[in-house]
Amino acid sequence: MHTVTTRPIEGQKPGTSGLRKKTRVFMQPHYLENFVQSVFDSIGGAAGKTFVVGGDGRFFNDRAAQVILRMAAANGAAHVIVGQGALLSTPAASHLIRLNKTDGGLIMSASHNPGGEDEDFGIKFNGPNGGPAAEGLTDRIFARTKEIAEYKITDAQDIDLSRIGETALGDMKITVVDPVTDYAALMETLFDFDKIRAMIADGFRIRFDAMNAITGPYAIEIIENRLGAAEGSVVHGTPLPDFGGMHPDPNPTWAHELMDTMNGPDAPDFGAASDGDGDRNMIVGPNVYVSPSDSLAVLAANAHLAKGYTEGLAGVARSMPTSAAADRVAQKMGLPCYETPTGWKFFGNLMDDNRVTLCGEESFGTGSNHVREKDGVWAVLMWLNILAVRKMSVVEIMQDHWQTYGRNYYSRHDYEAIETDTANALVTDLRAKLPDLPGQTIQGRTIATADDYTYHDPVDGSVSEHQGIRVIFDDAARFVIRLSGTGTSGATLRLYLESLELDPANFDRDPQDALAGIIGAAEEIAGIKARTGRDGPDVTT
Ligand code: G6P
Ligand code: ZN
Secondary structure, eight states: OEEEEOOOOTTOOOBTTBEEEEHHHHTSTTHHHHHHHHHHHHTTOOTTOEEEEEEOOOTTHHHHHHHHHHHHHHTTOSEEEEEEEEEOOHHHHHHHHHHTTOSOEEEEOOTTSOOSTTSEEEEEEEOTTSSBOOHHHHHHHHHHHTTOOEEEEOOOOOOOOSSOEEEEETTEEEEEEOTTHHHHHHHHHHSOHHHHHHHHHTTOOEEEEOTTSTHHHHHIIIIIIITOOOTTSEESOSOOTTGGGOOOOOSTTTTHHHHHHHTSTTOOSEEEEEOTTSOBEEEEETTEEEOHHHHHHHHHHHGGGSGGGTTOOSOEEEETTSOTHHHHHHHHHTOOEEEEOSSGGGGHHHHHTTSOSEEEETTTEEEETTSSSOOHHHHHHHHHHHHHHHTOOHHHHHHHHHHHHOEEEEEEEEEEEEOHHHHHHHHHHHHHHGGGOTTOEETTEEEEEEEEOOEEOTTTOOEEOOOOEEEEETTSOEEEEEEOSSOSSSEEEEEEEEEEEOOGGGTTSOHHHHTHHHHHHHHHHHOHHHHHOOSSOSEEO
């Protein structure tokens, strides 16, 4: 073991989900080491502790894992559980942290961002509950990176992570586990595999696009091997360091291959995609795209049909920019419903305190209290379980849902890689306008409220300010504007759009048409196109 003298490196501030930078930034001398040591220092040291380590397999994942192991050993950790090949999906890592009652874990991923030497890398710390570090801890980690003077690391050859079993590094025990086994066993406890298997045996066809990222091995084992879907139902199923050039973000823009298949002549009954680290999901049926906000609402309304949820839900939670479709379900079912800022970490307290069972975000995340991360494969299995029990198609489920609860038309428009100054000025100017907006009528709608969202955590009393600007009209339509906390170049401005439709005659509209009035009002008030000079969004969900 030796102690290396270092100096603070600027900019190691964790964002919405851990520290994310260009891979080459992480590959600079001391960069990863400074951050990992700051994590250990911020949790009261690593001595005697047990951690889970794994990542989504992107470029530098294997190198980073070796550094983390050497640093954990040097810092006196007792035991590290690591996925074979240093691979673990984010939800599987969360599960292992909980299952083994560890002190947390280090997950290497930049989630849905592209991978490769010239693309993105990331790392985050999850606590003993399996969830992403809360803001208090990430603030401490960042503060530590600004004063760090040394880190500890062991000199050692690479540990062989290709073989399952026990090994050691000095006094630290290392257990290499199959990344899929424990996770698949958990899924079997939550869902009725027999019913799904029977549906598939009956001819139900699935296409799961793993986008050359981490969910390939999970989906092949569960969907093909255990549930009996035909070989080849999982496409792009081998995790590659550069995701084969794919941008592993499961939305209609980046998962366009899947969209083409699902909108084509020989569409299977069910399509789904997941992201780089396996926590996101997109659900599609033949010629029907399920918006993530709607997916959360459908899961909330039907979860009791799956065996892990037969007792019903304690409550549901959604991020503020996510549509209120889930709220309508909660209201009808008499369930508590919570609104939180963007970022899965905000759901952790609500789940730990047993206030909610299901959570979801418009950013293609849905999950439950089975782990403390959102979970792409879980969402797919929940959908399959519901389809198997209700014996309806995806489009029938959606239509039935809207008939019962009304339809919250929803879309998100992303303007990517905007100059940071332009984006900040837009938000600052909009914030200044807020007090004058209520009462104004814009494009035929009157503004009811306009504010900059502040969250008061009902469990620990913490307060998070500036979580997105919302302009709400008196017919419950609204738009929200916030800057992404996960990008790595320039600023990404997100415009979230929603309107409520209760007339069944209007349930089959194109969301962009249904939302045209709100889109126009947002432009009139915020001037995104005018100020950025863009013709339209880069990504539309
Ligand atoms: C990650 C987080 C999510 C969040 C999403 C979008 O996936 O885990 O909780 O909703 O990023 O965040 P952003 O700040 O880019 O809108
Ligand atoms: Zn992800």
